[in-house]
Amino acid sequence: MPLAATIIVVGWLSSSATYGLLNGFTWPQAVIAKAVALAVLPGLILVFLVAKKTWSLAWAIFWTWTYIFMGLAPAFQLAKGTFPWGGLFGADIVDSAQWSVIFGCVAAFAGYTLRRKNDASTPWALDEPAEKTKSVLLSRLKILILVQSAATVVFVATMGTAMFSGRSAFSSQLINLADIPAIGTLYFISTAGAIFVPAFAIYARRVGYEVPRLLIAIAFVAGFVASNPLIGSRFLTGSFLVAVVGAWLVQRPSTRWIPVGAVVLMVTVFPTLDLLRGDGTGAAAIEAGAPEATLASFDFDSFEMLSRETSLWGEIPDSYPTAAELIVAPLLRWVPFLSAQVTGDAGGPVVAHITGMSYTNVSMPLWGEAHLIGSSPGVVVAFFALGYGLRGVGSRMTGRTGHTPGHHYDISGITDAPVAALLFIVLRGSLYEVLGYLLLAMVAGHFVKANTLSRTTIRKSYPLTPSEV
Numbered sequence: 001m002p003l004a005a006t007i008i009v010v011g012w013l014s015s016s017a018t019y020g021l022l023n024g025f026t027w028p029q030a031v032i033a034k035a036v037a038l039a040v041l042p043g044l045i046l047v048f049l050v051a052k053k054t055w056s057l058a059w060a061i062f063w064t065w066t067y068i069f070m071g072l073a074p075a076f077q078l079a080k081g082t083f084p085w086g087g088l089f090g091a092d093i094v095d096s097a098q099w100s101v102i103f104g105c106v107a108a109f110a111g112y113t114l115r116r117k118n119d120a121s122t123p124w125a126l127d128e129p130a131e132k133t134k135s136v137l138l139s140r141l142k143i144l145i146l147v148q149s150a151a152t153v154v155f156v157a158t159m160g161t162a163m164f165s166g167r168s169a170f171s172s173q174l175i176n177l178a179d180i181p182a183i184g185t186l187y188f189i190s191t192a193g194a195i196f197v198p199a200f201a202i203y204a205r206r207v208g209y210e211v212p213r214l215l216i217a218i219a220f221v222a223g224f225v226a227s228n229p230l231i232g233s234r235f236l237t238g239s240f241l242v243a244v245v246g247a248w249l250v251q252r253p254s255t256r257w258i259p260v261g262a263v264v265l266m267v268t269v270f271p272t273l274d275l276l277r278g279d280g281t282g283a284a285a286i287e288a289g290a291p292e293a294t295l296a297s298f299d300f301d302s303f304e305m306l307s308r309e310t311s312l313w314g315e316i317p318d319s320y321p322t323a324a325e326l327i328v329a330p331l332l333r334w335v336p337f338l339s340a341q342v343t344g345d346a347g348g349p350v351v352a353h354i355t356g357m358s359y360t361n362v363s364m365p366l367w368g369e370a371h372l373i374g375s376s377p378g379v380v381v382a383f384f385a386l387g388y389g390l391r392g393v394g395s396r397m398t399g400r401t402g403h404t405p406g407h408h409y410d411i412s413g414i415t416d417a418p419v420a421a422l423l424f425i426v427l428r429g430s431l432y433e434v435l436g437y438l439l440l441a442m443v444a445g446h447f448v449k450a451n452t453l454s455r456t457t458i459r460k461s462y463p464l465t466p467s468e469v
Helices: 002-023 029-051 057-080 091-120 131-164 167-176 183-206 213-226 234-248 253-268 300-312 322-330 346-356 364-393 417-427 431-449
Strands: 122-128 458-460
Touching: 002 029, 002 057, 002 253, 029 057, 029 091, 029 253, 029 364, 029 417, 057 091, 057 253, 057 300, 057 364, 091 300, 091 364, 131 167, 131 183, 131 213, 131 322, 131 431, 167 346, 183 234, 183 346, 183 417, 183 431, 234 253, 234 417, 300 346, 322 431, 346 364, 364 431, 417 431
Parallel strands: none
Antiparallel strands: 122 458
16 A cells, blocks of 8 residues: 555656646756656655565655655746746756756665675574663663653753744744853754654564653653644654654554655645744645645755755855865754854855845755765765665664564664654755754664674574565
8 A cells, every 4th residue: 555655646746747847947958857857766766665575764765855855846846947035047057956966866875785785684583682682772772761851851941931932932042042051952962862762762662672661651752842843843843753653663564654645745735834933934824735836835945955056166255164164063063162163054054145045044955065065076975975874774684583573672773763754854954953963863873772683682584575574
């Protein structure tokens, strides 16, 4: 069923986008050809991934996001000849932006494939770990839950009613408290932890570790409060939900509904889910729209922002952050006392200011961020590293023994669902705001599962039979 639904949705959307491109605004044939390819091929890759026996939610979400934001949305916008923020670009700019997307996708695929070929752990099966190993893993989870819950309690107490009063009130209160040295770090730990800590706990219990239900409930409640929709962030709330659901559905066929569900939600009602923004820019009600309308809205400005960045041709005025400053800013963004040194060093606002946008609080897709820092080689390096890294977050255990969910003790894929959820905001950017989330989730995942898969618990096995998939 997930495969059939994915085929139907992808077929409908890609054919609609292709029809619009071939019968819409006049662009050079090369631009049209690449636009059609980007509106079709990522969708076909997504169908292929849903059909495969092995499964990585994070890898599927990478192609889901690419398909929607860098494939379908640009196709409908190019067909109309207009972009969300009114950008005017010549065919050469659009062509360069398209090549950046293509280079990134090819590099990510290459990185993922190379890691797969060199992963000597595939296939393996997992025997029951020793009691000491179980105890160590549970202790590490308890530490994460304690840190996340404590940070959330302190942050909520500090923010007060602003946590539940809409985005405008939340942002204003956060600015008012900026003089508190650790407030940014508390915000970071509570919101980032909301996405991966509950998912870690749920995942561990689903694969056989006896994580107390009370601890899972505490982590879930803390995560929901920290990412609640009343602070006006659809991406943060959505990432929390995707991570939790993905962890709950670990190794079940139903997890393959998530990508197609995300596609349908994104292209129909996503732009109207900002009811609680509270600053006059949100929707008045949830409304479903046709893809050609919703995908032309401000929420789907990723290709336009990439085109704006491309139009700079690497010429950034001296008054703006250098490439080196843009690289370190996402790392120092959440560090007490150092964050003030990199304030505002985000790719989206920088490009918005340089290109004369009247509204500058905008995002910058990872393609644009990488190109801004390192031109085309930067795109290739960044996406090769991303693809290589994504191959490492999926489950390593593909053998028969213990394949039944809840009994195989495979902790190797514990970061899969959280990373998949975080890709929605990491690929959207800017890195200044979101890179720390992904890095913290990866570090925390390594902390939980380090040294839990020893030679005494893993052994060679055989490929899965169709009935086991």
